[in-house]
Amino acid sequence: MSASTSGTSAPAAASRKSLKAFSEDVWKNKTAKINAELFTLTYGSIVSQLCTDYERDFTRVNNQLYSMGYNIGVRLIEDFLARTALPRCDSLAKTSEVISKCAFKVFLNVTPQIGNWSSNKDSFSIFLEENPLSDFVELPMDAARELWYSNIVCGVLKGALEMVQMDCDVWFVSDVLKGDQLTEVRVKLNRILKDEIPAGED
Amino acid sequence: MAIQTILVINKSGGLVYQRDFSASAPRLSSNEYLVLAGTLQGVVAIASQITPKSLQITRKTGSKSGSDANHSSQLVPYVGALGSSAVPAQELGSFMGPDYFNEAFTSWNTTGLKHVTTDQNSLFLYQTLTGVKFVAVSSQSATSTMAVSIAENLLRKAYCLYVDYVMKNPFYEPEMPIKCELFDKRLGELVAQL
Numbered sequence: 001m002s003a004s005t006s007g008t009s010a011p012a013a014a015s016r017k018s019l020k021a022f023s024e025d026v027w028k029n030k031t032a033k034i035n036a037e038l039f040t041l042t043y044g045s046i047v048s049q050l051c052t053d054y055e056r057d058f059t060r061v062n063n064q065l066y067s068m069g070y071n072i073g074v075r076l077i078e079d080f081l082a083r084t085a086l087p088r089c090d091s092l093a094k095t096s097e098v099i100s101k102c103a104f105k106v107f108l109n110v111t112p113q114i115g116n117w118s119s120n121k122d123s124f125s126i127f128l129e130e131n132p133l134s135d136f137v138e139l140p141m142d143a144a145r146e147l148w149y150s151n152i153v154c155g156v157l158k159g160a161l162e163m164v165q166m167d168c169d170v171w172f173v174s175d176v177l178k179g180d181q182l183t184e185v186r187v188k189l190n191r192i193l194k195d196e197i198p199a200g201e202d
Numbered sequence: 203m204a205i206q207t208i209l210v211i212n213k214s215g216g217l218v219y220q221r222d223f224s225a226s227a228p229r230l231s232s233n234e235y236l237v238l239a240g241t242l243q244g245v246v247a248i249a250s251q252i253t254p255k256s257l258q259i260t261r262k263t264g265s266k267s268g269s270d271a272n273h274s275s276q277l278v279p280y281v282g283a284l285g286s287s288a289v290p291a292q293e294l295g296s297f298m299g300p301d302y303f304n305e306a307f308t309s310w311n312t313t314g315l316k317h318v319t320t321d322q323n324s325l326f327l328y329q330t331l332t333g334v335k336f337v338a339v340s341s342q343s344a345t346s347t348m349a350v351s352i353a354e355n356l357l358r359k360a361y362c363l364y365v366d367y368v369m370k371n372p373f374y375e376p377e378m379p380i381k382c383e384l385f386d387k388r389l390g391e392l393v394a395q396l
Contacts, residue, residue, distance in 0.1 A: 029298065029299050030297055030298050030299055030302070030303065030304075031297065031298055032294075032295075032296045032297065032298050075369040075370070075376070076369075077332060078330070078332060078334070078361075078364070078365045078369045079296070079365045079366075079369060081330060081331050081332065082330075082361045082364075082365040083303075083362075083365075085303070085307035085308060085358065087308045087310070088310070088331060163332045164331055164332065196333075198213065198310075198314075198329060198330075198332075198333035199246050199247040199249075199250040199251075200246055200247075200249070200250045200310075200311040200315070200329055201250075201310060201311070201312055201313070202261075202312050202313060
């Protein structure tokens with residue numbers, strides 16, 4: 001790698017290349033890989049076990065998946081930061097870009113689209129065109145109305161963003177598993193927890 | 203550069219990990235280390251509050267070029283061959299390839315305390331975006347910019363180990379003292395290669 005530091009723009013760690021190329025490199029050359037089917041099937045067995053354990057009370061399954069995701073997110077953010085060392089995002093637009101192009105790429109190897117910005121730029125949607133969690137899945141009749149199969153993703157995003165001092169609400173709007181056109185995850189920024197930003201940052 | 207001690211401090215300022223690597227390391231009781239960690243937390247907070255007047259003025263005017271220049275100076279160059287070449291690739295946990303990372307990276311700690319030099323030792327501090335601090339005490343008495351970037355590289359690698367062997371341990375409770383043997387072992391190897 002050349003050590004030339006040209007005019008630094010947005011992500012300083014990737015000042016010489018775009019966030020996309022940087023993420024691609026992190027995913028390709030610096031992250032250990034496993035067969036995605038193993039991951040998909042493991043998640044499937046967790047969800048189906050939860051449905052049995054909660055006697056098909058899908059609201060509780062959704063909540064449980066969300067809290068499991070939260071617990072993953074608060075830890076996964078450290079992995080993400082150690083791996084990429086990206087600087088703090090200065091806007092929600094930047095955050096959305098990092099989530100779609102970098103985080104989803106590194107951990108799930110997909111790059112969802114971002115869109116549907118609210119007028120005051122405090123919420124956006126993530127459109128999961130391909131969702132590796134829900135390969136091979138068909139929801140049973142009784143679950144089709146209530147269960148958000150990939151609800152763990154919402155929890156992960158919520159937990160991870162909270163650790164970088166962004167208090168967000170994350171929820172599913174639609175899911176192809178339920179017969180919708182698109183799988184859409186909505187992220188809404190409530191506030192930035194200014195008091196909790198570690199000392200030493202600008 | 204001989205590392206004597208590595209400490210990990212959680213975001214609330216509590217010491218969660220402490221380990222000596224050399225026999226010459228000062229013998230402090232665990233309580234004294236706890237106090238040291240708390241003090242460091244406080245000093246970082248105070249150090250980020252006091253800034254030279256000239257810097258305060260440039261920051262207030264908020265000139266675009268000024269902030270950019272400030273940004274690039276915070277770039278830590280990648281220091282390769284930190285002994286990592288001796289590690290077989292499969293030993294890097296969830297990381298791949300010859301090293302954990304191979305590019306320059308930004309320092310998250312821009313205005314806080316980064317290093318302290320004394321007659322006999324130097325102390326280096328690496329802070330993550332989530333507020334975890336990694337501290338290394340080395341036995342050299344003079345620091346250069348190079349030494350600081352070597353230390354930041356080393357501590358980022360310690361952070362990578364922390365991520366793999368502490369955060370991914372289901373029995374580790376966040377913010378609690380770290381008692382993970384694999385982390386101990388890998389960190390020992392990392393420091394031994396130096």
